[in-house]
Amino acid sequence: MSEHNQSQPDASRPYDGVRVLELAEGISGPYAGRWLAALGADVVKVERTTGDPSRAFGPWPDDLPDDETSGLFLYLNGDKRSVTLNLDTSDGREILRELASSAEIVIESFEPGYLAERGLGYDELSKDHSSLVMISITPFGQTGPNANLPATELTLYAACGQMWLTGHPDRPPLKNGGSQPSYQAGLNAFAAISGAYYGAVMHEQGSYIDLSMRETYAAMAEAFHTRASQLGIETQRSGNNLNALWGVYEVSDGYGGICALPRNYPAFARAVGLPELQEERFADPGQRLLNNDELMAIMFGWFIGQTREGLLELGIENRVPFGFVASIEDLTNSEHLRSRDFFAEIDDERAGSLTYPGRLWLSSEHDWKMGRAPLLGEHNVEVIHGELGYEREDLVRLRELDAI
Amino acid sequence: MFDPGRPLTGVRVADLTMIWAGPYGAKILADQGAEVIKIESPRAWDNIRTLLPPPVAPGEHWWNTNFYFHEYSRNKKSLSLDLASDEGKAIFARLLTHCDVVIENYRTDVMDNLGLSYEWLKEQREDIIVVGMAGFGKTGPEKDAVGYGPIIEMMSGMTSTSGYGDDGVPYKSGISYGDPIAGICAAAAVATALLQRKRTGQGQYIDLAQREVMSTLLGEFYMDWSMNQRLPEHMGTGHDWMSPHNVYPCAGSDDWIAICVRTDGEWEGLKRAMGSPEWAERTEFSDQILRWEHRAELDELVGSWTSTMSKTDVFAALHAERIPSSPVWKMLEVIREPHIKARGFYEPLRHPEVGIWSVHGWLWRTDGAGPCILAPAPEFGQHNAEVLGGLLGLSDDEQAALEAGGVIASRPEGVPVASEMPATPSML
Numbered sequence: 059m060s061e062h063n064q065s066q067p068d069a070s071r072p073y074d075g076v077r078v079l080e081l082a083e084g085i086s087g088p089y090a091g092r093w094l095a096a097l098g099a100d101v102v103k104v105e106r107t108t109g110d111p112s113r114a115f116g117p118w119p120d121d122l123p124d125d126e127t128s129g130l131f132l133y134l135n136g137d138k139r140s141v142t143l144n145l146d147t148s149d150g151r152e153i154l155r156e157l158a159s160s161a162e163i164v165i166e167s168f169e170p171g172y173l174a175e176r177g178l179g180y181d182e183l184s185k186d187h188s189s190l191v192m193i194s195i196t197p198f199g200q201t202g203p204n205a206n207l208p209a210t211e212l213t214l215y216a217a218c219g220q221m222w223l224t225g226h227p228d229r230p231p232l233k234n235g236g237s238q239p240s241y242q243a244g245l246n247a248f249a250a251i252s253g254a255y256y257g258a259v260m261h262e263q264g265s266y267i268d269l270s271m272r273e274t275y276a277a278m279a280e281a282f283h284t285r286a287s288q289l290g291i292e293t294q295r296s297g298n299n300l301n302a303l304w305g306v307y308e309v310s311d312g313y314g315g316i317c318a319l320p321r322n323y324p325a326f327a328r329a330v331g332l333p334e335l336q337e338e339r340f341a342d343p344g345q346r347l348l349n350n351d352e353l354m355a356i357m358f359g360w361f362i363g364q365t366r367e368g369l370l371e372l373g374i375e376n377r378v379p380f381g382f383v384a385s386i387e388d389l390t391n392s393e394h395l396r397s398r399d400f401f402a403e404i405d406d407e408r409a410g411s412l413t414y415p416g417r418l419w420l421s422s423e424h425d426w427k428m429g430r431a432p433l434l435g436e437h438n439v440e441v442i443h444g445e446l447g448y449e450r451e452d453l454v455r456l457r458e459l460d461a462i
Numbered sequence: 463m464f465d466p467g468r469p470l471t472g473v474r475v476a477d478l479t480m481i482w483a484g485p486y487g488a489k490i491l492a493d494q495g496a497e498v499i500k501i502e503s504p505r506a507w508d509n510i511r512t513l514l515p516p517p518v519a520p521g522e523h524w525w526n527t528n529f530y531f532h533e534y535s536r537n538k539k540s541l542s543l544d545l546a547s548d549e550g551k552a553i554f555a556r557l558l559t560h561c562d563v564v565i566e567n568y569r570t571d572v573m574d575n576l577g578l579s580y581e582w583l584k585e586q587r588e589d590i591i592v593v594g595m596a597g598f599g600k601t602g603p604e605k606d607a608v609g610y611g612p613i614i615e616m617m618s619g620m621t622s623t624s625g626y627g628d629d630g631v632p633y634k635s636g637i638s639y640g641d642p643i644a645g646i647c648a649a650a651a652v653a654t655a656l657l658q659r660k661r662t663g664q665g666q667y668i669d670l671a672q673r674e675v676m677s678t679l680l681g682e683f684y685m686d687w688s689m690n691q692r693l694p695e696h697m698g699t700g701h702d703w704m705s706p707h708n709v710y711p712c713a714g715s716d717d718w719i720a721i722c723v724r725t726d727g728e729w730e731g732l733k734r735a736m737g738s739p740e741w742a743e744r745t746e747f748s749d750q751i752l753r754w755e756h757r758a759e760l761d762e763l764v765g766s767w768t769s770t771m772s773k774t775d776v777f778a779a780l781h782a783e784r785i786p787s788s789p790v791w792k793m794l795e796v797i798r799e800p801h802i803k804a805r806g807f808y809e810p811l812r813h814p815e816v817g818i819w820s821v822h823g824w825l826w827r828t829d830g831a832g833p834c835i836l837a838p839a840p841e842f843g844q845h846n847a848e849v850l851g852g853l854l855g856l857s858d859d860e861q862a863a864l865e866a867g868g869v870i871a872s873r874p875e876g877v878p879v880a881s882e883m884p885a886t887p888s889m890l
Contacts, residue, residue, distance in 0.1 A: 069658075072655075073654075073657070089681075117682060117685050117689050117690060117692070118689065120690065121690065129682050130681065130685065132685065133685055180829070198801060199805055199827070202801040203804060204781070204801040207781060207784065208724075208784060210704075210722040210786045212699060212709075212720045212786075213720045213721075213722055213786045213787055214788070215720070216788040216789065217789075218791075219792070220636060220637065221709070221720065222793065222796075223635075223636025223637060224624075224635050225633065230711075231699075231790050232626060234620070234639070235620065235624040235625075235694055235696070236623050236680055236682070236683065238679060241678075242679065245643065245650070245675075247826075249490060249646050249647070249653070250825070250826045252649075252657070253470055253494050253653040256469055256657045257464070257471075259657065260469075260472075260660070261469075263466060264466075265466035265467075265828050265830075266828070266829040267827065267828050268826065268828075269827075270805070270807075270826075273807050273825070274826065276796060276802070277825050278642040279637065280530075280637045280642075281514055282636075282793045283793050283796060283797055283822070284533045284819070284821050285529055285530070286797055287529075287797050287808070287821065288529040288816065288819040289529065290794070292792055292793055292794050297633070298634055305634070306621065306632065306634050313632050315613065317609070317610045317612040319481075319513065322608075370604065370607060373607055373608060374604070374606045374607050374608075377569070378608060379608045379609050381607070381614075381616045382616060383622050383632045384616065384617050384618070384622060385622045386680065386683045386686075387687055387691075387693060389684075390684065390687055390688070393603060394598065394604040394605075395674070397601065398674070400677075409689065411688070412685065412689070414685055414688065415680075415681065417674075418650070418651070418678060419651050419668050419669060419675070420599070421655070421667070421668050421669075423664055423665075424654075424666075
């Protein structure tokens with residue numbers, strides 16, 4: 059057994075001794091696997107022989123593309139072991155079956171039907187392994203007329219209804235920055251896996267989970283889809299200002315904002331200190347929205363005289379929900395976040411010194427391991443020869459057959 | 463018989479959460495089979511019950527019927543209990559001996575102010591799991607900052623990454639994105655802590671800062687700052703190497719379709735879908751790099767095709783060629799869209815005072831699971847007798863005395879009069 063499967067479980071790592079087989083590329087599945095690895099799981103990442111395509115996405119140090127230093131890949135794959143397998147070869151499929159029989163959890167993100175066509179679906183993998191938990195993460199789920207429609211971040215954002223709600227009412231709908239359809243699905247997958255695995259431990263029975271990225275994001279439409287279904291009312295996108303006390307405003311050194319509910323109004327009015335805010339047409343919740351434009355004009359004028367840090371301070375002093383639009387630079391340097399050990403600091407041999415979010419929460423009983431990401435196929439010998447017992451000559455044959 | 467769709471069956475949760483982030487997380491626990499007891503004081507109840515204007519026919523108990531409240535509280539039980547009173551706190555202490563988890567998303571100081579610190583909770587039940595979801599966490603110089611989802615989004619870096627790109631203005635997303643994200647993470651934290659308790663016998667305290675969870679969704683931007691001291695550009699609906707990659711206007715009112723072409727093969731498919739127009743053969747559109755360089759002109763031309771047709775007709779043509787695309791579905795449309803309907807994502811919710819409407823069901827679908835929604839959101843205090851009498855063994859007289867003393871109640875105090883609520887739903 060390798061160092062990853064100690065006989066004495068490490069009590070400070072909830073997933074210590076749990077083997078996860080990650081057959082997932084891109085962001086969603088690797089994001090979920092990343093946190094399982096940080097909490098002690100032995101995550102064996104099975105990559106196609108050319109590597110997870112996220113290795114070919116930036117950023118790279120000094121903008122020099124290199125499959126071993128993609129920032130996206132390094133962020134999502136810390137503490138995992140990498141094994142390359144070609145699932146279009148019978149040897150590759152056999153090795154995968156052997157790996158799956160030693161795993162408690164399988165995460166996959168192939169197109170619906172891909173694994174089943176190769177004899178590697180949940181029915182096959184769980185045949186003699188009924189406690190296996192397996193999750194499939196795909197854009198539209200495993201069933202339905204669009205199950206096999208290809209998708210991108212943009213088309214998923216449109217499909218789930220979020221894009222309709224985002225952006226300025228007089229301009230086209232807008233997309234959130236980054237890859238939110240993929241990331242939010244990854245977080246949902248982590249929640250799904252942790253719940254299902256707990257159930258499997260308690261009842262010695264596994265499960266198969268079909269997660270649609272589009273559906274997990276559609277579920278976040280808050281009041282808006284349920285207002286449509288109960289009352290038949292459509293919602294228009296409202297840009298940066300849902301109303302005068304709920305939005306983003308320009309301040310003297312950038313952008314700030316407020317999100318105040320009716321109960322926050324008295325404290326808000328005191329903190330801002332403008333006498334007109336005490337007038338009934340604003341102070342009375344029944345009248346406030348009717349005078350929203352006027353209040354918003356006052357707010358534009360007030361915010362531009364504030365600073366970002368000043369707003370946050372004012373909010374803390376008066377318990378008013380003020381904030382500012384923080385940049386990644388602000389966050390990386392944040393004294394608050396550093397005091398909470400939010401960041402992993404890694405000196406990667408190839409990529410240099412890196413600072414990035416290193417955990418989800420703080421616990422009194424466990425902490426988060428943040429190691430480096432594996433090189434492509436770095437653990438082929440350790441896993442296929444050392445743990446599955448293939449001979450060294452087999453490795454040569456497998457390589458020559460393009461199976462690893 | 464174990465229901466794999468409800469792996470948290472047998473877990474009991476004391477749910478002190480309010481508004482969005484916490485209730486979203488507790489909803490996931492309830493959907494997964496946990497017995498979630500939503501605890502509200504007769505005087506400090508969950509504002510989400512009355513935040514939005516009431517239904518068309520408000521009815522007498524409109525704090526029980528609001529669509530927004532139901533969104534997050536289906537499958538839960540309701541106990542009204544004043545935790546600020548000594549009597550209420552004593553009952554809560556007894557209830558805790560029957561609970562596995564306490565979850566709260568109060569401002570960072572509230573639990574301690576109520577005398578409900580982790581130490582006190584642990585005294586009532588040694589292996590209790592406590593999840594605190596204060597926006598900025600329980601420690602650090604900014605711990606007392608107050609924030610709902612949109613503030614979390616701004617303070618996490620998320621808002622800084624979004625914008626049209628031509629005006630320098632950062633844009634918030636259309637929802638309180640920080641809230642559901644924190645709630646999903648809280649569900650993962652609870653399951654992880656339950657697993658660890660199964661292994662070690664110990665409970666634990668989890669300090670889950672909503673801002674930090676959201677910030678983990680921006681990994682590549684942190685890396686770019688670390689590697690190259692570069693901040694994200696606002697990309698609008700464009701892309702740094704794909705073209706076409708945008709939202710295009712369609713016939714209809716504010717109707718749009720998102721189209722992305724990733725490969726030369728997909729470009730050929732798009733040309734066929736457009737009926738092979740002559741302009742598409744021009745040299746400047748002949749490969750990916752050229753198309754990206756001429757993207758402004760290409761967007762105009764593709765838009766001139768889409769704008770003559772309905773978004774569903776454009777989508778049908780693109781679907782046939784397997785081009786990544788989707789209409790920008792509106793709220794009234796997404797709930798009836800054929801694919802999502804075929805999968806049964808939205809489920810009917812039945813309420814005696816409102817009738818039937820649909821809410822989303824399973825966030826993820828476990829093989830063999832039945833319907834997600836077993837009950838609508840509970841009425842205020844609906845399970846007082848079940849919890850206080852059934853679980854804790856209080857007599858009817860004792861419960862009546864609690865009600866007379868205002869420690870429990872069957873209706874919340876201080877509910878705004880429905881007819882005086884502003885009827886301006888477009889501004890929420």
